[in-house]
Amino acid sequence: MVVQSITGVKPGVDGASRLAARGVTVEYGARTVLDELDVTVPPGVVTTIIGPNGCGKSTLLRTLSRLLKPAGGRVVLDGEDIATLRTRDVAKKLGLLPQAPVAPEGLTVSDLVTRGRHPHQSWLRQWSSDDADVVARALAMTGVSDLADRPVDSLSGGQRQRVWISMTLAQGTDLLLLDEPTTYLDLAHAIDVLDLVDDLHESGCTVVMVLHDLNLATRYSDNLVVMRDGAILAQGHPRDVITAELLHEAFGLRAKVIDDPVGDRPLIVPIGRAHVELGRFEPELQ
Numbered sequence: 076m077v078v079q080s081i082t083g084v085k086p087g088v089d090g091a092s093r094l095a096a097r098g099v100t101v102e103y104g105a106r107t108v109l110d111e112l113d114v115t116v117p118p119g120v121v122t123t124i125i126g127p128n129g130c131g132k133s134t135l136l137r138t139l140s141r142l143l144k145p146a147g148g149r150v151v152l153d154g155e156d157i158a159t160l161r162t163r164d165v166a167k168k169l170g171l172l173p174q175a176p177v178a179p180e181g182l183t184v185s186d187l188v189t190r191g192r193h194p195h196q197s198w199l200r201q202w203s204s205d206d207a208d209v210v211a212r213a214l215a216m217t218g219v220s221d222l223a224d225r226p227v228d229s230l231s232g233g234q235r236q237r238v239w240i241s242m243t244l245a246q247g248t249d250l251l252l253l254d255e256p257t258t259y260l261d262l263a264h265a266i267d268v269l270d271l272v273d274d275l276h277e278s279g280c281t282v283v284m285v286l287h288d289l290n291l292a293t294r295y296s297d298n299l300v301v302m303r304d305g306a307i308l309a310q311g312h313p314r315d316v317i318t319a320e321l322l323h324e325a326f327g328l329r330a331k332v333i334d335d336p337v338g339d340r341p342l343i344v345p346i347g348r349a350h351v352e353l354g355r356f357e358p359e360l361q
């Protein structure tokens with residue numbers, strides 16, 4: 076699939092990072108949720124953040140996209156402090172799919188996806204046929220063209236999720252932040268979306284996503300960021316990062332890590348209580 080034409084992507088800025096958190100602290104009221112955290116998003120790479128519920132993944136993504144203002148530290152986008160950039164300029168560089176977006180009541184799919192083009196409109200630059208083409212391609216890429224005239228709030232959870240991804244793509248940025256893009260999707264549609272992420276990556280996009288499925292995270296990313304309690308436990312290539320010890324430390328999960336028979340990555344096989352009782356649990360992992 077040719078993705079280049081929709082995003083107008085250019086390869087990521089040369090150098091160490093497209094986006095980085097430097098000593099970022101985020102607080103909700105009196106509670107510190109991210110504590111002096113450092114993360115580097117390398118250009119042209121798929122980075123996936125994994126970690127248990129409530130550890131701060133969405134908070135980190137929202138901070139990286141400037142939706143949340145850190146109490147300490149800074150976020151650097153293409154070499155500039157993101158706090159100094161105008162909202163419209165951030166939106167032209169970076170597209171965010173939030174975790175649980177809500178569309179205004181009655182808004183149709185095509186209207187929602189069209190909103191992705193808003194950062195590109197101004198009184199100098201009105202809506203054009205190019206914008207219409209980008210919207211049509213964004214709808215097609217996530218397989219929701221048939222739903223264009225339906226109100227978003229009349230769709231199933233999975234259809235809705237693909238419509239929101241479509242809106243994020245219509246923004247035409249070469250840096251995408253996707254918070255749980257496969258939520259609500261059946262496995263086949265989840266693979267479709269992750270193959271699309273792979274295509275975007277091949278065309279030069281930088282992608283940061285949050286996934287809960289550890290095996291999909293491992294298979295579809297070259298850089299994993301493992302979080303626990305608002306801190307980074309490990310960061311690097313899945314082959315270097317994923318071990319039974321790390322999974323236990325991050326999630327309290329007992330698992331066996333084996334070679335993926337399909338890909339060239341580790342495969343995580345979780346071990347439940349019943350399997351421990353059956354004696355199928357490796358003694359060194361207990």
Ligand SMILES: Nc1ncnc2c1ncn2[C@@H]1O[C@H](COP(=O)(O)OP(=O)(O)OP(=O)(O)O)[C@@H](O)[C@H]1O
Binds near residue numbers: 135
């Ligand atoms: N608006 C808010 N006000 C107060 N606390 C919040 C707010 N948003 C998140 N939190 C808290 O901050 C912590 C981190 O939340 P966050 O949404 O970043 O977690 P997460 O890792 O994305 O979890 P999940 O996997 O469930 O999506 C949690 O303890 C959560 O309850």
Ligand SMILES: [Mg+2]
Binds near residue numbers: 132133134174254
């Ligand atoms: Mg979250």
